Every structure is written in C-alpha cells, then in structure tokens.
Amino acid sequence: MSTTLILGKRLSFKHIVPFLSGGLAFLVGGIILYAAGVDPLEAYALLIKGSLGTTRAIADTLVKTISLLISGLAVAVAFKCRLWNIGAEGQLYMGALGGLLVGIAVVGMIPVVSVIIVLIAGIAFGAMFSLVPAVLKVKLGVSEIIVTVLLNFVALLFISYLLHGPIKAPGFLPYSPDIFPESELPILIDHTRLHAGLIIAGLAAIFVHFLWKSKIGFELKSVGMNISAARYAGMNITKSILITMAISGGLAGLTGAVLLAGVQHRLIEGISPGYGFIAVIIALLGRENALGVCLVAFFFAVLLAGSESMYRTLGIPVAFAQTLQALVLVFVLIGEVFTRIHLPRRIKRVNEAKLEDHGKQIGAPAERGKGE
Amino acid sequence: MIDFIIGIVASGIRMSTPSLFAALGENIAERSGVLNLGVEGMMLIGAFAGFIGTFVTGNVIIGILFAVSGPMVMAALMAFLSVSLRTNQLVAGLAIWLLGVGLAALLYRLTFGVVTVAPTVPTIPPLDIPFLSSIPVLGPIIFHHDAMIYLAFLLIPLTHIFLFKTNIGLKIRTVGENPKQADTLGVNVNRIRYMSVIIGGAFAGLGGSYIALVTTGSFSEDIAAGQGWIALAAVIFGRWRPFWIVLGAFVYGMVNATALGLQTKGTTIPFQFLLMLPYLLPIAILAVMYKKSVAPAALATPYKRGER
Numbered sequence: 001m002s003t004t005l006i007l008g009k010r011l012s013f014k015h016i017v018p019f020l021s022g023g024l025a026f027l028v029g030g031i032i033l034y035a036a037g038v039d040p041l042e043a044y045a046l047l048i049k050g051s052l053g054t055t056r057a058i059a060d061t062l063v064k065t066i067s068l069l070i071s072g073l074a075v076a077v078a079f080k081c082r083l084w085n086i087g088a089e090g091q092l093y094m095g096a097l098g099g100l101l102v103g104i105a106v107v108g109m110i111p112v113v114s115v116i117i118v119l120i121a122g123i124a125f126g127a128m129f130s131l132v133p134a135v136l137k138v139k140l141g142v143s144e145i146i147v148t149v150l151l152n153f154v155a156l157l158f159i160s161y162l163l164h165g166p167i168k169a170p171g172f173l174p175y176s177p178d179i180f181p182e183s184e185l186p187i188l189i190d191h192t193r194l195h196a197g198l199i200i201a202g203l204a205a206i207f208v209h210f211l212w213k214s215k216i217g218f219e220l221k222s223v224g225m226n227i228s229a230a231r232y233a234g235m236n237i238t239k240s241i242l243i244t245m246a247i248s249g250g251l252a253g254l255t256g257a258v259l260l261a262g263v264q265h266r267l268i269e270g271i272s273p274g275y276g277f278i279a280v281i282i283a284l285l286g287r288e289n290a291l292g293v294c295l296v297a298f299f300f301a302v303l304l305a306g307s308e309s310m311y312r313t314l315g316i317p318v319a320f321a322q323t324l325q326a327l328v329l330v331f332v333l334i335g336e337v338f339t340r341i342h343l344p345r346r347i348k349r350v351n352e353a354k355l356e357d358h359g360k361q362i363g364a365p366a367e368r369g370k371g372e
Numbered sequence: 373m374i375d376f377i378i379g380i381v382a383s384g385i386r387m388s389t390p391s392l393f394a395a396l397g398e399n400i401a402e403r404s405g406v407l408n409l410g411v412e413g414m415m416l417i418g419a420f421a422g423f424i425g426t427f428v429t430g431n432v433i434i435g436i437l438f439a440v441s442g443p444m445v446m447a448a449l450m451a452f453l454s455v456s457l458r459t460n461q462l463v464a465g466l467a468i469w470l471l472g473v474g475l476a477a478l479l480y481r482l483t484f485g486v487v488t489v490a491p492t493v494p495t496i497p498p499l500d501i502p503f504l505s506s507i508p509v510l511g512p513i514i515f516h517h518d519a520m521i522y523l524a525f526l527l528i529p530l531t532h533i534f535l536f537k538t539n540i541g542l543k544i545r546t547v548g549e550n551p552k553q554a555d556t557l558g559v560n561v562n563r564i565r566y567m568s569v570i571i572g573g574a575f576a577g578l579g580g581s582y583i584a585l586v587t588t589g590s591f592s593e594d595i596a597a598g599q600g601w602i603a604l605a606a607v608i609f610g611r612w613r614p615f616w617i618v619l620g621a622f623v624y625g626m627v628n629a630t631a632l633g634l635q636t637k638g639t640t641i642p643f644q645f646l647l648m649l650p651y652l653l654p655i656a657i658l659a660v661m662y663k664k665s666v667a668p669a670a671l672a673t674p675y676k677r678g679e680r
Contacts, residue, residue: 036482084462136655142662145409146608147460149601152650157651161644277473280466317481319593323474329467330449337457 012311017339018285021331028331029324033316043310050309051302057309059192063263064301066197067255067275072282072293073208074126074251080212080288081224081244087133087148088252089276090155091126095253098125099260100167100267103179111182118183119200119257126253127246129155134245138238144245152276160269167267176267185262195262206253209290211247220244252276278304278322281329298324376508380633381513381626385497386587386623389524390415390579390596394603395610395617396524396531397575401447402607403535404568404669405548408450409465412600413472414443414594418580420476423591424483426493432585436520440579442573446472447573451566458674462662469600477593496520520582527575532614544568548668551675561675567659576600598651605654609661612668620657627653 030040048317051061071088078085098121106114133147163174211217223230223240232235255275264271282300286292300321307321394411401408408414418439425438426492446468453464484491505515514525535541547564548552555561584591602624610617631646639646665667 032478032482086466114541136659140659142655143608143656146601146605146658147655150598150605153598153651154648157644157648161642164644166640247656277470281470283464284466317478317479319474319481323471323478326467326471326474330453330471332465333453333459333464334457337459342536 001139017335018332021335022328023325024331025327028327029320032323036316038268038316043314044318046310046313047303047306049306050312051305055189056192057305059189059194060302061298061305062198063193063195065298066195066201066262066306067259067272068278068282068300068304069201069294069297070251070255070258071275071279072286072297073204073290074248074255075276075279075283076286076288076290076293077208077211077251078244078248079283081220081240081246083134083137083224083241083244084143084145085130085133085148085245085248085252086145086280087130087151087155087276088248088255088279089272089274090148090152091129091249091252092256092259092272092276093124093155093159094129094256094341095122096256096267096271097162097261098122098253099183099257100176100179103183103261104177106183107180109182111184111186114180115185115196115261118179118261119254122253122257122260124248124253126256127250130245130252131242134242137245138241156269159267163267163269169266174269178266179261183261184265185258192370193263197258197262200254200258204254205290208251212289216243241333252279274322278325281325284329285332289307299304375635376637378509378512380629382476382516383632384482384622384626384629385513385521386517386625388621388623389521390587391584391599391603391606391624392524392618392621393501393527393579393582394576394600395606395621396527396614397572397579398603399607399610399612399614399617400531400535400575401569401572402666402671403548403612404544404565405551405668405673406451406454406565407461407465407570407672407673408447408454408468408569408572409462409602409604410446410450410468410472411572411603412596412598413469413476414446414573415472415580415583415596415600415603416476417442417446417472418577419584419595420480420580420591422581423493423559423584424479426585427491432493432496435585436578436581439585440577443472443573443577443580444570445573447570447576448566450573451569454674455562455569458676459665461672461674469526473593476591480591480593480672484576484595490592492590493585496586518586520578523578528614528618535614540564545668547675548670551670552672555675555677576603579603602650602654605658608667609654609657611661611666620654623657624650624654 021358026044030044033040033043050057052058071092074088075085099118102121103118106117129151132151133144136142136147137144160174165175169175169177185197188194188196188198219235220243221238222233223237224237224244227237256272259271260267280301282293282296286296303321303324307316307318310316310320311318318342387648394415398408398411421442422435422439426432428433429435450464451467454466455461462619486548498516498518501515505511507515543554543559543564547561551561580596583595588595603621606617606620608625609620628650631649634641635643635646
C-alpha cells in the first residue's frame with residue numbers, strides 16, 4: 001500500500017521540480033529587472049504577448065523554434081553518447097555555407113529536389129567539419145571539448161573571409177549572393193515568416209527519437225556510457241564515435257542550411273545569433289531525448305521572441321533571454337539534486353511515519369529507528 | 373627589424389597575460405580535482421566587473437577588486453554545484469560559462485544601454501622598472517609593462533610554491549589525486565575543493581580585468597574571444613605545472629602578436645586566416661601533447677564519503 005503511494009509521490013515530485021526550478025530562474029530574472037528599474041510583471045507580460053500574442057508572433061516564435069530544435073537535437077545526440085560537442089555554432093555556419101554553395105549553383109530543378117539538395121549539402125558540410133574533432137579524438141585521444149569550442153572561432157573567421165572576398169555579392173555589405181528561389185523553403189502560412197523548416201525540424205526530432213530505439217543508436221549510446229563494456233561486447237568504438245559526431249555535426253549543419261533556405265536566403269555573418277550555444281542548454285535541459293528537446297526548444301524560442309519585444313518596448317537588452325536560459329539550467333541542476341538525494345530521504349521519512357502509524361494501529365512497537 | 377621583433381615579443385607577453393592568469397588559477401582548481409569549464413564566463417564577469425568598478429569609482433585598484441570578487445562568486449556557485457551537489461563537472465562548468473556570457477552582456481547593457489560610442493576607462497599605463505628596463509632587448513621585452521603583468525610574473529613562481537612547497541598545496545594535490553586518502557588523513561576534501569575553485573575564479577577575474585583595463589579600456593560582449601578556453605588548453609599543455617603553463621600561454625600570445633604584427637606590416641594573407649592561427653595552434657599543440665599529459669587522477673570526479 002505504502003509503496004504505491006511513495007512511487008506516485010516520487011514521480012510527481014520529479015516532474016514538478018524542473019518547473020519549480022524554471023520558476024526560480026524567472027524570479028531571479030525578475031529581481032534583476034526590478035533592480036534595473038523595470039516592472040518585472042509588465043516585462044514578463046510583454047514576453048508572453050510578444051511571443052504568443054498574435055498569429056505573426058506565434059509564427060516568429062515557431063521560426064526560432066526550428067533553429068533551436070534542430071541545433072538542440074544536434075548537441076543532444078552528442079551529449080547522449082557523452083561526446084561534448086560544443087561546436088554546433090561553427091558546424092551550423094559550415095552547414096549554411098554548404099547549402100549556399102549548392103543554392104547558388106543548382107538551377108532549373110523542381111523546387112522540392114532543389115531544397116533537398118541544399119539541405120543535404122548543409123548536413124554534409126556540418127558533418128565533415130565535426131569530423132575534425134572526432135578524428136583527433138579517436139586517433140590521438142584529444143578531448144573534443146576544447147577543440148570543438150575553438151573550431152567555432154575558426155569557422156566564423158573562415159565564413160567572414162569568404163563573405164569579404166570569394167563569395168561576396170556586389171555592394172558594400174559582406175553578404176553572399178541570394179540562393180535561387182527554387183532552393184528556398186516555402187512559406188507555410190501566408191503573411192508570416194513561418195517556413196517549411198518546421199516540417200524538417202519535426203522530421204529531425206522523429207529521426208533522433210527512433211535513433212535511440214534502433215540497434216545502431218543503442219551501440220552509440222553504449223559506447224558513450226561505458227566504453228570498456230562496449231569494447232568487451234565487441235562494438236567498434238572508433239566507428240561509433242565518428243558516427244555520433246557526424247550525426248551531431250550533420251544536424252548542426254542542417255540548422256544552418258534551414259536558416260539559409262528558410263529565413264535569410266543568403267549567407268551573412270550573423271546568420272545565427274548563437275543558436276549553437278543555446279543548443280547546449282537545450283540539450284541538457286531536454287535530457288538529451290527528442291521530446292524533451294522539442295519542449296525546451298519551444299520554451300526557449302518563446303523567451304527569445306519575447307525578449308525582442310521586451311527590447312523594443314522597454315529597452316530590456318536581448319541578453320536577458322540568454323541569462324534567463326542559463327539561470328534555468330543552473331536551477332534545474334540544483335533541483336535535480338533534490339530529486340536525487342533529498343527526495344529519497346523524504347520518502348524514507350514519509351515511509352517511516354506511515355509504518356509507524358500502521359504499527360500503532362496494529363499495536364506493534366513503533367519507536368524503533370525514530371532517533372536515527 | 374630587431375625593433376619589430378622586440379615589439380612582437382613584448383606584445384606577445386601582453387597578449388598571453390589574460391589566459392596566463394586564468395590558466396594559473398584553473399590549474400589550482402584542477403589540481404584539487406575540479407575541472408571548471410566556466411573559465412571563459414568567469415573572465416567575462418571579471419572583465420565587466422573590473423570595467424564597471426573602474427568606471428564608477430575612477431580607481432583602478434577598486435576596479436581590480438571588483439574584477440576579482442565577481443568571478444569568485446561565480447566560482448563559488450561552480451563549487452556548490454560540483455562539490456556539494458556533485459553535479460557532473462562538465463555540465464556545471466558549461467552552465468557557469470553560459471551564465472557568465474549572458475550575465476556580463478546583460479549587466480553591461482542594463483548599465484549603459486545602447487550606445488554608439490562605447491564608454492571607456494583610461495588603461496593602466498606601462499611602468500618601467502628602474503635600471504632593468506634600460507637593458508638592451510631584454511629591457512623593453514620584460515621590464516616595460518604595466519603593473520598587472522608584473523603581478524602575473526610574480527604569480528607564476530608563487531603558484532608553483534603554493535602548490536608544491538606548502539602544506540595547503542600538498543593537501544590540494546592529494547585531494548585531486550586521491551580524495552579518499554586525503555579524507556582518511558583528516559583533510560576536509562570539500563573545503564579544499566571549494567577553496568581551490570574560488571581561487572581559480574579570482575585568477576580568472578584578474579585575466580578578464582586585464583583585457584578590459586589594459587588591452588582595450590572598454591567592455592564588449594565578445595571581449596574574452598575564447599581566451600578562457602585557451603587557458604584550459606594551456607593547463608593541459610603545461611601538464612598541470614605552473615612553469616609549463618606559462619609556456620603554453622606565451623606561445624598563444626606570440627602567435628597572436630605575430631599575426632597582428634604581420635597584419636600591420638601588410639601581407640597578402642587575408643587577416644581572417646591570421647586571426648585563425650591563435651585558435652588553430654592550441655588544437656595542433658593538444659593533438660601532439662594530449663597523450664603524454666597525465667591529469668590529476670581524481671579530476672572531474674565528485675567525491676562522496678563512504679563510496680568506493
């Protein structure tokens with residue numbers, strides 16, 4: 001009897017904690033706003049209104065969700081296999097470059113085919129770029145964390161070079177030429193910016209969901225979680241690490257190609273406002289699974305879109321969203337410990353109290369263990 | 373030509389200083405068994421705190437005190453997460469990094485709003501060491517710098533002595549190699565780790581403030597430009613020994629200075645490729661060095677009493 005009750009309690013508490021943690025992050029964010037002389041309630045109301053208030057606002061939020069979702073999945077795939085790929089931002093830019101090179105070259109095909117080739121080029125470029133840290137890891141044992149971070153800077157500088165030179169369109173600004181219209185992702189709802197990348201993002205989520213259920217996904221996970229056990233089971237470690245990184249980098253590259261084909265239609269230096277870094281938080285908060293990443297990506301898109309309207313109306317810097325996202329992560333990390341350590345203790349207490357009551361009812365000595 | 377080379381080396385030393393500070397501090401944290409990936413975020417907080425402290429009070433000493441304390445708070449949070457709560461250290465470090473990046477940008481924008489001309493503070497001027505600065509070649513390279521560089525020079529042997537010649541240093545290293553044994557010997561593992569991580573934060577703050585108060589005299593969101601990550605690479609390159617870490621940071625600074633020197637001299641190489649070098653070189657060095665370096669045995673492992 002008591003067991004079922006306790007299990008029920010644990011489940012519900014475990015699910016409430018992340019929301020409590022998120023709430024605390026908003027509380028701290030509110031205090032920062034208050035200290036800066038802004039009414040936090042007004043600001044948060046604007047955040048909701050600016051991201052979900054009108055059809056156009058919702059569409060813009062979904063457009064941001066697309067990028068955050070695909071890049072979040074990219075990082076989640078790597079993290080799940082304990083590969084610390086912090087290079088999604090650079091891989092995203094390389095993917096956008098791949099998409100661009102195809103998008104400005106391929107002409108005269110039916111649009112669907114053309115778009116698919118652009119996206120595949122993005123995946124290929126992102127995957128190839130992510131193989132640099134992967135090869136360094138499997139061949140020389142170099143930790144991928146620092147390498148992936150540093151390669152972000154390399155990728156951005158490389159793109160900057162291309163945009164100031166070889167692929168610069170005529171004019172003053174460092175923009176590439178536009179891709180051909182048939183390579184653009186079509187708009188889903190008229191008079192909004194919501195494009196078919198939403199479908200691509202959904203497919204990517206389904207892909208990752210089923211990846212973890214597949215045999216190959218199981219192998220990739222196993223190598224990440226316990227490398228010696230996986231080796232003992234006869235799995236190919238090198239191959240697994242390379243595949244994981246390629247999938248991760250490929251998804252990051254896809255993010256870039258979708259941004260290119262769906263939003264900008266050309267390559268610019270600021271095509272991603274740090275999606276690859278926000279993706280790190282999304283992957284961690286989404287517990288590295290597809291559904292979790294979907295939910296967090298949408299939530300963070302609301303924050304991003306809302307923070308833009310907070311900026312327009314109240315002058316609150318856009319960095320507020322970034323800070324809030326990091327705060328949510330910090331509080332969730334703290335909260336996780338409560339479910340891990342303190343909750344079992346609480347359950348034990350509840351359990352003991354229950355037994356005690358029960359014991360009293362049947363007349364058994366109940367004082368034992370009370371002072372422990 | 374000789375003046376050009378002297379100029380490059382001197383500026384290489386200046387450019388290596390931020391990551392040198394941060395790496396010396398991170399080394400202490402890692403020696404105690406805590407890998408703090410949040411160095412970049414702490415440096416940014418340090419840069420902002422140092423800037424705002426100097427901007428408001430007009431006193432650079434108070435600015436540096438600000439710069440040291442801000443990251444110490446961040447480091448305390450890192451220690452709370454990784455030592456007390458035993459969160460995965462990589463995850464906790466990434467959280468500290470991203471929090472620092474966001475918070476520094478947010479606080480800067482909240483204070484100054486959107487400005488067309490970035491507010492500035494006077495940079496710390498160079499301070500010639502009497503007699504020594506007039507030695508040919510060596511003088512302008514080593515003894516014609518600002519006070520913070522001399523502090524960095526001083527901290528190199530000091531951190532070495534601290535880690536290898538003092539009782540507390542021995543405790544730190546034991547905690548990093550074998551926390552269980554340290555615990556049995558009566559060392560408070562958690563307290564040592566807290567202390568080491570917070571010292572690391574203070575050092576990162578010095579590094580961050582160097583960028584804001586000496587290199588630029590202003591603040592911007594991307595001011596750290598990956599130097600916190602370079603510091604992490606320098607610690608690995610230096611195999612957790614202060615004098616070798618210096619070499620790692622110095623090589624980074626030299627590449628940076630050479631790249632900028634070539635740029636001003638005028639070359640046909642696009643400047644973006646020159647700017648890539650400081651990021652590519654640590655990767656190359658790590659690739660060569662990584663297998664040879666042996667990290668503290670308990671690095672990135674949380675310690676819990678009574679667990680095997």
